[in-house]
Amino acid sequence: MAAAVLVPFAAVAPAQPAAAQARTLTVATDGSDSGPGTVAAPLRTIQRAVDLAGPGTVIRIRGGTYDPDVNIRIEKSGTPSQPITMRAYDGEHVAIDGENMPNTPAPSGESYPRVERGAIHVSGDWWRFEGLEIVNGPYGIFAIESSNNVYKDLVTRDNYETGLHLVLDSSDNRVINLDSHGNRDPRKNGESADGLAIKQGAGSGNVVTGARLWNNADDGFDSWDFLTPIRVEDSVAWGNGFDRWGFPGWEGDGNGFKLGRGTADHVVNNSIAFDNAVGGFIDNGNPGSLRLENNTAWANGGSGFVFDRSASTLNRNLSVADGAGVDLGSSGGSGNSWDLRDGWSNADLVSTSASDIKGPRAADGSIPATDFLRPRGHAGLGADLGEDDGGGGPAPVRHEAEHAPATCDGAIDADHPGYSGSGFCNTDNATGVAARFTVDADSPVTAALVIGYANGGSGGRPAEAVVNGSTTGPIPFAATGAWEVWATTTITVRLDPGGNTVRLVATGSDGLPNIDYLELSPGEA
Template sequence: MKLVSVWTVAALLPSCLGAEIYVSPSGSDDATGAIASPLKSIQAAVDLATAGSTIYLREGTYSPTTNIQITKSGSAGSPIVLQAYEGEKVVIDGEEMPGTPAELDASLDNDDRGILHIQDAEYWEFYDLELINGPYGVYSRDASNNHYERIITRDNYESGFQLQGAASNNSVFYLDSYGNRDPRKNGESADGFACKEGEGEGNILRGARLWNNVDDGLDLWEFKSAVTIEDTISWGNGVNRWDFSPFEGDGNGFKLGGGGDGEIGPANHIITNCIAFENSKDGFTDNSQTGDFTLTRNTASNNAAVGFKFASAVATLNDNIAAANGEKPTSLSADQISEGNSWDGSESWTDSSFISVDTTLVQGSRAASGLIEASDFLLPKSGEAIGATTHWS
């Protein structure tokens, strides 16, 4: 999805249809919102925006004391866009918001969740934003048809990025989500990316990197519909870097479901060209979720427990690699369909099976497009077309 075109508006108030609205940390909410007279408050710009508006955030750090509530909608042909202006670096710091952090075992009101709190809102696009120290970074509830691209969610006090409830046709491209933790739960729930407690269709996560989060890299807890996950890397999750006691973090790379009795419904997730390494539990697990999963050309390497663990879903696994995981390569029930994977042959896969196991190769900066630099990381020395590659298209 590309950025929408810019509508030029001369000498008109920013509340007009299709306006460009500018915001700056040095602006004023008594200003007009024009480029030479920017607003100060992101919320003020959101309140003014209508279908077709583009809100440009100028460079700097924004420190709102309450979260940014997005509860209106654009339209399919005229979305509302919130983005950094022309490559400028924009950071939204939620440290002064309620719940940063909430006390141990405290509840966090729904309305306080997220630096960006998006609820019952459709046809928004978000680009090039860094969200830090918030009560969640992005929290979207019962919101569909929204697009997020080149977003960073780091060091938040709950999950970095969460879709919850009724959610359809949301696309999240090139997300970096790391260092998120939840002191109020001693690590039980802060994931890099989570899609939880709901259902919908057409949701896609592409090109994400999810690392060093206190719980799981990716968590689809009690989400009953298909999610498509492509070109995503999850590593270093579930490690107690914050000295929580008792520590409750899980640490799966890709937790593809789970929940209580009656809350687990069939979900036909599709996972392609993804990598899980050095997580404190499993690489890929259905976590008791039911449904028909398809996993093609993924790699699980050096996770503390199992590379691929599927017992409740019926997974079709083709051309995947499990190497050097702590307990065993796989734990698969008889219902799973496995063909052409590393464990289907006689060879034992180890670190020496790859051209490179240098993890720094996937930790560099992204290109302007959002792509990471392609490398030989975890490519088989044999040249087989098997496992994941960082040569993203």
């Protein structure tokens, strides 16, 4: 706790218990759980703050190491308009160390109760976790049947299972700028400790952006038996699957991005897998129609791309210096390095130095901008984490019209191909009908909102944007020529910190066009 807020003990009035559902609660290593949870008289344990929190509460954790004897359990939920936030206090370094918890590690070959998994165990919805480091836990974060959560600017390292693990029915979760490394599983000899796993469940709208996943026992990213599409973008996985701990009977798989087993049409864009023990990007027996665009595999022990058991589409991907050639089976695509020519080598790359991509993140939390593995003379090929693409700036956040918390005054349909996600909003034909989205902002910002739509009618379908109850301007929604022809239009709005309600409201009697998504691209503040 900062010295500026300390006063002589004799002058301090008896502390009062913190009020339930206080808007802000502060935790510090020298606090007291009988205190009010203010900056001057903080709580001592994170669990006490969780117990007192309600919708809209912000839990601010002062710098230091917190080493509880049992895991932190989050079993309550915020709301769409009032999520609960747990974050480091004003950029201070916060470490949650699980070494004193049970099952660190669990005995070899044995299981243990799910509620004991994770230094932070999450079974609630509508939470935001920001700026925390979680180490030495029985899993770092273990989230089970939890949705609409944001995991941002986290470090999960050296845990005794996967760093960040989402399991069972889980939807509309966002993982942003995660660093997850050195996670291992002595009880399974490396078989299941990944950097990030979204496994054994279903749920739409899960998105991973800007993750770095390295030196984990099993894989960088694993979507084993998750049966709904996951979107991964602008992420990097390296050094996974090597036995760095001397385990007997090593069983680590060693892939950068493992995208199976169950049927799901996962999407991976603008990501890099390098120096993994076995594969770069693999379908792992997923028979679905995956889509991979502008990814790069380099110097992996096996193949850079293995999609021989799926019907996937691969476009503009790059494979160089991997231990084996690509293995596509019946999967197809175009513009990939293997479509262009044979014989790619390191001499075809601008840089093979990984120092930038492994270095400190940018001030906004993004992966450092770099020319690492960019091909010479092929601007549109492979992943690009340079200044203008990928790293170096905030990534767009897409909100699908068919996924909660979005709502539609009409029906979610899927009868006109070409849309993003699993459907689109088809409103009733009436004035005043709307498609509603909730858009998060960390601070006041002027932002560009890109709207995907199709208008197969003979003329425009006028509408207006209403943000937090205030009309911001008209949207013409010009005709696109057919309902299968999708287009975008962009509006500029002012967003407040927290959740913002954005409504697209029809001002004509034909209602809105079909609305596919709303995508946030941060602009000038």
